[in-house]
Amino acid sequence: MRTDDLIRALAADKVQPASVGSRLALLPLALLVAGGLLLGIIGIRPDLGAALMAPVTALKNLLPLALGLVALILAVRLARPGVSVPVAGLVVFPLVAAALFAYGLTQMQMADWGRGLMGRTAAFCVPAIVLTALLPLVAAMRAMRAGASTDPQRSGALTGLACGALATAIYALHCNEDNPLFFVTWYGLAILIVAGIGAILGRRLLRW
Amino acid sequence: MTGTQDDWSVLMRAANGGDARAYSRLLHLVTPVLRGIVRARGRAFSAEAQEDIVQDVLLAIHLKRHTWREDSPVKPWLYAIARYKVIDAFRARGQQVQVPIEDFADVLPAEPQADPTERSDALKILGQLDSRSAELLKAVGLDGADAGETGRRLGMSEGAVRVALHRALKRLAELRERQVS
Numbered sequence: 001m002r003t004d005d006l007i008r009a010l011a012a013d014k015v016q017p018a019s020v021g022s023r024l025a026l027l028p029l030a031l032l033v034a035g036g037l038l039l040g041i042i043g044i045r046p047d048l049g050a051a052l053m054a055p056v057t058a059l060k061n062l063l064p065l066a067l068g069l070v071a072l073i074l075a076v077r078l079a080r081p082g083v084s085v086p087v088a089g090l091v092v093f094p095l096v097a098a099a100l101f102a103y104g105l106t107q108m109q110m111a112d113w114g115r116g117l118m119g120r121t122a123a124f125c126v127p128a129i130v131l132t133a134l135l136p137l138v139a140a141m142r143a144m145r146a147g148a149s150t151d152p153q154r155s156g157a158l159t160g161l162a163c164g165a166l167a168t169a170i171y172a173l174h175c176n177e178d179n180p181l182f183f184v185t186w187y188g189l190a191i192l193i194v195a196g197i198g199a200i201l202g203r204r205l206l207r208w
Numbered sequence: 209m210t211g212t213q214d215d216w217s218v219l220m221r222a223a224n225g226g227d228a229r230a231y232s233r234l235l236h237l238v239t240p241v242l243r244g245i246v247r248a249r250g251r252a253f254s255a256e257a258q259e260d261i262v263q264d265v266l267l268a269i270h271l272k273r274h275t276w277r278e279d280s281p282v283k284p285w286l287y288a289i290a291r292y293k294v295i296d297a298f299r300a301r302g303q304q305v306q307v308p309i310e311d312f313a314d315v316l317p318a319e320p321q322a323d324p325t326e327r328s329d330a331l332k333i334l335g336q337l338d339s340r341s342a343e344l345l346k347a348v349g350l351d352g353a354d355a356g357e358t359g360r361r362l363g364m365s366e367g368a369v370r371v372a373l374h375r376a377l378k379r380l381a382e383l384r385e386r387q388v389s
Contacts, residue, residue, distance in 0.1 A: 001349065003239060006263050009349035010270040011232035015374035016224075017274050080275045081288030148272035150292040207296075207385070208268065 020079045023143035027072075030139035035170035038132045045176045057178045059100060061169060064187060067093045068165035072140070075158035079147025087154070090161075097184045104180030119182035125175065129190035130197075133160075133167035137198060141205055149206055156202010157195050164194025217282040224273065235266060240317035242266070242290060247318050250298060260384075261297040267381045268293045336383055341376035348373060 051057045070090065078085045108116050119125075140159045149155035168187050177183060216234060223231030239262065246253075246261045253261070268289050276285045335342065340362075347358040359369040 001263070001345070003259060003263055003266070005349035006266060007232060007235045007239065008352055009345050009373070009377065010235060010266065011228045012348045012355065013270065013373050013377055014226060014228070014370055017271060017374075019274050080277065080285070081272070081292065082284035082286075083277075083280075146274075148268070148275045148289065148292075150288055208272065208381075 018146050020076055020143050020147040023146050026139040027136055030136040031166055034132045034135040039174060042174050044173045048173060056180060060183050061172045063096060064165040064168035068162050068169060071158050071162035071165060075155055075162055078155050079144055079149050081148050081150050097188060100180040101184040116179045116181040117185055119177045121177060122186050125186045126190045129167050129171045130193050132170060133163045133194040137163040141201055144206055148208055152206035153199050153203045155206050157199035160195040160198015164191035220282045221278055240319060244318040246294060261294060264297050264384060265290050265293045271378060271381055337379060341379055344373050344376050
């Protein structure tokens with residue numbers, strides 16, 4: 001096909017492609033379905049209101065929520081070619097998490113650290129969060145495909161990070177393990193697993 | 209080169225507002241610059257392969273044009289797309305390249321060489337598309353028919369032609385992507 005002919009065909013095409021933003025409308029729905037299913041099965045902790053009065057427990061809920069929203073905004077921005085995205089700013093979150101973890105250590109005898117870290121529900125918590133994140137991840141990834149990231153792997157990782165963190169924020173409504181040693185470790189692991197899945201998917205799905 | 213960026217941004221805004229002539233003008237302005245970049249970076253390639261890469265970039269610009277924000281300058285956006293697609297195309301053809309496309313102005317715009325991709329090649333590529341898409345692209349691209357005319361010829365409504373043309377271009381881009389990667 002000659003280039004002039006291609007240009008003529010391109011100029012004749014008036015269909016505006018769907019934007020990332022408009023396709024992201026499905027993400028809240030996916031979160032609602034997946035989160036509703038999770039909480040419908042395992043329930044919200046009965047003492048949620050009272051528990052959130054404790055700052056550490058409030059952070060357990062708010063930190064993943066904030067991370068999810070920030071990562072999502074960064075992922076959407078990264079879907080535009082030529083826009084610089086301050087991804088390095090995300091380092092705030094592991095720093096706050098590390099501070100929480102350190103605080104948790106000071107609150108326990110050294111002999112109890114291992115018990116605090118393992119908690120009672122680690123083996124359930126991680127797969128529950130990862131599974132909850134999958135449907136939102138599909139919705140978000142589909143939206144990102146409408147974009148044009150010049151770094152598909154990073155975009156996928158950010159999308160996974162967002163979905164993992166948002167799924168964690170939902171799971172935290174159920175979880176009554178308020179020891180930072182526990183939730184920093186296992187929430188962090190679950191979120192990183194979903195981010196990893198997102199990176200792998202992004203490499204394949206977000207090329208254009 | 210002062211003023212160029214404004215011109216391109218103005219044209220692109222008009223294009224997104226539905227002005228096909230402004231859009232066509234923009235693509236015609238961008239193409240020699242792209243060609244200059246591809247030719248400068250991709251000397252190892254045949255003229256035909258170089259022109260293929262130019263077309264890959266044009267298709268990408270077209271299919272991703274909604275990712276440009278109208279309140280930002282159009283050039284950094286165009287550079288980023290060109291850089292991504294040129295690197296991608298070179299890598300797919302088995303050549304690692306450094307593509308520091310800081311400024312299109314550094315590269316001399318290039319005119320096409322004596323038509324490296326003649327009609328026969330066009331038909332060859334179109335032959336890999338499904339027949340409806342190929343016929344549409346032939347009518348609109350090669351023959352320059354408009355949507356209404358094409359619709360009458362193919363027995364489709366004008367709206368159906370528009371949607372089908374968009375799909376055909378998307379499929380063309382996917383096909384080329386698969387072919388080179």
